[in-house]
Amino acid sequence: MDVELIRQLMQLMASCQVCELEYEASDIRLRLRRDGAGPSVAGKSSLPALGDAQFAAESRPAEEGAAAEPDVAIVRSPIVGTFYRAPAPGTKPFVNTGDYVTVGKTLCIIEAMKVMNEIESDFDGKVVKILLDDSQPVEYGQPLMWIEPA
């Protein structure tokens, strides 16, 4: 756990007046939130310190629109499972960044208990960002993709 990294991020947030910051690298994903009175981590300052475990990779849905592109629709997972970009291993992904999609187009699969659930788009528009890697676990409500509505 790179404490120096966290310190730098917190200073960055304070100096830029950023309230919420998500940082992701290959081995870590952090979400830091300031509640006004100085930087604090992911929650209410009245709680006692919870220990290192809370800093480890957490899969929490990001706030709607927080530090995000303007005017994107966020596609969120309706279930808990594993995210797959393509219908089967080795085949072409359903969508790539930059693709145009229409309502009903299958965007990805979330596998849960061996059932492959196709996640369909609720929007017409352009896929602006795909937020997860293939075979990453997802939880309910977790953002999957950003679609810029047409």
Add this chain to the structure above:
Amino acid sequence: MFKKVLIANRGEIALRIIRACREMGIASVAVYSNVDEDSLHVRFADESVCIGPARNDKSYLNITNIISAAMVTGADAIHPGYGYLAEDPGFARICEDHNIKFIGPSPKLIRSMGDKANARATMKSLGVPILPGSDGEVKDAAEALAIACEIGFPVLIKASGGGGGKGMRIVHNRDDLPRAFEAVQGEAGAAFGNSAAYIEKYIGEPRHIEFQILADEHGGVVHLGERECSIQRRHQKLVEESPSPVMTARRRQSLGAIAVDAVSKLGYTSAGTMEFLMDPLGHFYFLEMNTRIQVEHPVSEFVTGVDIVKEMIRIAAGERLSLKQSDVTLTGHSIECRINAEHPRTFAPSPGLITACNLPGGIGVRVDTAIYKDYVVLPYYDSLIAKVVVHAPTRLEAIARMQRALEEFVVEGIDTTVPFQMAVMRDPEFRAGRFSTAFVERFLGKVQPEREREGMRVRSVHSA
């Protein structure tokens, strides 16, 4: 031993289980609905997975999402807590099918004890005293009437799929019986998906006394003594204690032995509670068996020194019980008050933002809770917000300790039942140990617009 346990629950019991896991070096996974994101059980667990929106059926009862959460996090066991899926045999079976150890008894025993008419018949065959009544399910109103006339009125018609006081009607005379019987069947079908009903002799003013059981997978079985749970409102327990003020050592030994023997013959494993009714003459009758950990387990933990949740985890991991019956002794007296987010006189639910919160402490005081200052008590879930439990050398000292602890329990922004329980602690009949399940109704009738003890409540709480 398990590497990782997923807790399929929320609130104080989820926190309780996470604490045991932490002490045992087992990683914990919390699951939560999206409105529970700021819950303590989510924050204290090592990992957390959002499993659905606020509604119970889409989150805490969502078997697919819960199993999926166990699979994506690599949990090797699930503790179901109480309520929710704790006594769902289908859920226990699905865990088994996915090689996830369900921390509780087998699906077969959950199902068999969950069918209350069947449980009654089973216990009878194992030599456990039961109330006069039907042999299992009663097919129709005619049969119901015949049985009722034989055992004598008043009788209780109960839903087989119910339990905990749900789906019951008292019938005082033959004329009312056929309609009441059909009503129970109808309500039970709608509420539990099972319209089977059975009949028992009704006991006026019984005491509700239950025995805590622990059984491992190697034939080891012990009981941890009894709990007295007669202080109930509409079948919801509000105050529990151990030992019971009316239990003698001899009665405890004989009833405990009966319970252990039955559990052993059933091949039951994990924690469980055998509930009895005691009639005014001191006779005990089996009521039902709960195949899960119970809300009031802390009073048994206090008087015996046994950590019931850890024992459940060890049992599920295949270990032998760490104690024999001769190791179990009851020391002192313990009382628990269930603090609900409800008005102390009307019991109207009171969800909302907690603006001040001071929890009691000191010698012999334990508080199991998931609330904190600025927490929002949500309307979607159970109103239990805290359990205040005390332990002291004698019952009167335990009552004094509870009074002191309740005075220190300050929660503002919502109503709580604290003033009600404080009044119970002052009540002469309660203090004398003279009460039955009729106590609360009588007590509420007595306590008219009494001025609330506003003076006892602290107006503001300063940070320590």
